[in-house]
Amino acid sequence: MAPENSSSLICRSAPVAPLKHFLTSLMDQNYVLYYKLLQDHIEEMFSVVYTPTEGEAIQNYSRLFRRPAGCFLNIKDADRVEHDLAQWGRPEDIDYIVVTDGEEILGIGDQGTGGILISNAKLVLTTLCAGIHPDRTLPVVLDCGTNNQELLDDELYLGLRQKRVRGEEYDKFVDTFVTAARKLFPRAYIHFEDFGLTNARRLLDHYRPEIPCFNDDVQGTGCVTLAGIMAGLHVGKSHVKDLKMVVFGAGTAGVGIADMVRDTIASEKNISKEEAAKQIYLIDRPGLLTMETKDLSYAQKMYAKDWEDGTDKTSLLDVVKKVQPNVLVGTSTQPNSFTEEIVKAMAEGCERPVILPLSNPTRLHEAVPEDLLKWTNGKALVSTGSPFPSVKGPWGSDGKEVTVEPAECNNSVVFPGIGLGAVLCRARLVTDKMLVAAVHGVADMSPALKDDTAPLLPGVEHVRPVSVRIAREVIKAAVEEGVATEKDIPTSDDELDEWIREQMWEPIYRPLKRVESRGATRRAKAELKVVGSLPGGENIGN
Structure with missing residues (x-):
């Protein structure tokens, strides 16, 4: 009481x-x-x-x-x-x-x-x-x-x-x-x-080889961020293999992003994960993670750097000046930590810097899109962890006012589609290739590929079609790797898309159907509170 x-x-x-x-x-x-x-x-x-x-x-x-x-x-x-x-x-x-x-x-x-x-x-x-x-x-x-x-x-x-x-x-x-x-x-x-940081990656790595599981903070964040990065690099006429990234905030999300980018670089360049990790720099409370940083977590150790040139490893500004990244990611929950000086230093070494202040909620963002665009004269390609309004400025080639729409780098663009694909094909595992397929599915639908003032990622208003696309790519990868256990999965893209859409629940009232009590299922008796139609198409009472 x-x-x-x-x-x-x-x-x-x-x-x-x-x-x-x-x-x-x-x-x-x-x-x-x-x-x-x-x-x-x-x-x-x-x-x-x-x-x-x-x-x-x-x-x-x-x-x-x-x-x-x-x-x-x-x-x-x-x-x-x-x-x-x-x-x-x-x-x-x-x-x-x-x-x-x-x-x-x-x-x-x-x-x-x-x-x-x-x-x-x-x-x-x-x-x-x-x-x-x-x-x-x-x-x-x-x-x-x-x-x-x-x-x-x-x-x-x-x-x-x-x-x-x-x-x-x-x-x-x-x-x-x-x-x-x-x-x-x-x-x-x-x-x-x-x-928490000490458990997320460790538990994921323990169970991934055994069961169909997924960690949204590690893999979901990594997937959606990588999709935004890939779209941004495409707009800037660059490539993921040329990426040099600084991640400010080496917690679960930051390391998850680093891992996803690392794996993609390794695949694109046909190099080891250890070699690919050299292109990624993680900064946490003690500063840049180096060989001398104490108490590195299991997930952080691969990114520890040799840092002996005297540059202040505790200063984000000094690290940016030294590394000259083309991608800067914020998962620190340190508001306003991407200062004007830092952003301008980054823009000096990169024509179209990709800057992603992802910390949630909004009050914890490392910077706001309006400032990032103002400080780079509209050149920054921005995605944030929470929604922000469009930004207007004199950034056209002739000095005319242009409206830029920052993307929301939200896991919900990715994780539902990955889950849908895994559920429909009854995947016995969720593999790296399935996740990479999901990333390409999102990146290929980026509005910025057609208009560089448009968002790097599809908005939530388009999330159902995006989920179908992701599920399709995930299922195809699962079938290719032999981890899909569902039978008679369509092979053509159009048929597979239709197969997926048919099994997605819609909030539509179904007609009541009289069922005699004797022999009725638990669903028909409403003992499971099921609303709508079942995956097999059976209509039941609400």
Whole structure:
């Protein structure tokens, strides 16, 4: 029971957009209407159902709690994991699982059990953007404690009131979850979300050779950023093999981007990953990562440089002047860290610099598009982690005013399509070639390829066609590599696109069909709350 003064505590919590409350209520009452509203007004609604509004809701989750919205697994009750997961359906009922431990949420850090909302938000996007049936998804949070002292001191906090569990106990708990999920839902694709730096890459590398899994912060961020970089390099008449990149912020996202770019350079130049990593420079709190940097993570070590020329490795400006990159990526959550001096120094050595301030939410961006374009006289090719308005300036060849539209480098452009492709072909693994295929699928649809003032990446209003394109390329790569297990997958692009679209759920009311109770399935009895049509085309009551 909440304490007597809980109402006053709730009043003191940060305000969450009223529209967010309305949408949550609508989703609880009517899936079809909820998703139809989002689909018809996706540009306006996107920032409400995802970043930045979702971050605010997560921070206040325990104060705004209404009812459980997903599967909560407690590390102190690890023996209940299989039992609790089993309540969510039969082996054939779940296609897509998003799981988080809540340690590194949306640039706002450790949010403990409130991380369940990021699992929910990601699944909303898989339905909205890629047509994954909403009742065939499962949001999960692994409650392993929290190191957020504000949460530990909050008497309304719903999670474990202890510091995060690390080491062998943590690994065993994660493995208990993965093992149970695979046993109960053997066809499900597992999407890891917002795990901390020390665990994200390590867990991904551990499970990738065994199961169809994906880490959005590592692979999703890497894929969408690389797609934007490839489009930018194309506009600047350059090539990925000539890329020289500085990443400011060597956390999960920054290293994930570096890994994706590294692998692509290695493939394009037919060189080792270690050799390709020499073209990428990572900067974190201690400065440029070098051989002498202490406590490098498993994922960071490949990028450590020999740095003996006396240049100040703690200064982003000095590193930019020394390296002369053509790509600058920000994942630092350090607002305004891309200063005018740094940007101009970069532009001096590059005709069309690609600059991507990606930190979320908006207040944490390393720079804003208006400044980046002003400081480079409109030459910068910009993509950001959150939406920004178009920018006007006298950047035409004859000095006329030109409007430039910054792209939003949002994972939602990529991860739903990758998941859709993996689910439809029943991939037993998610391979590097499948991810590279996804990147090319997005990059080939870049509006900037036809107009260099247009965004580097497709906008969210085009995300469903983009998801179909990505799914097509992912499925083709999976078939080529022999990891697709679904039978009779079409081989021509047109037929494959149609095959994909036919299986995407749409928010449309279906007619009610009378079913006799005797012999009726759980779906027909509405015991699974299924809305709309099933993957096989069966129409059911709402």
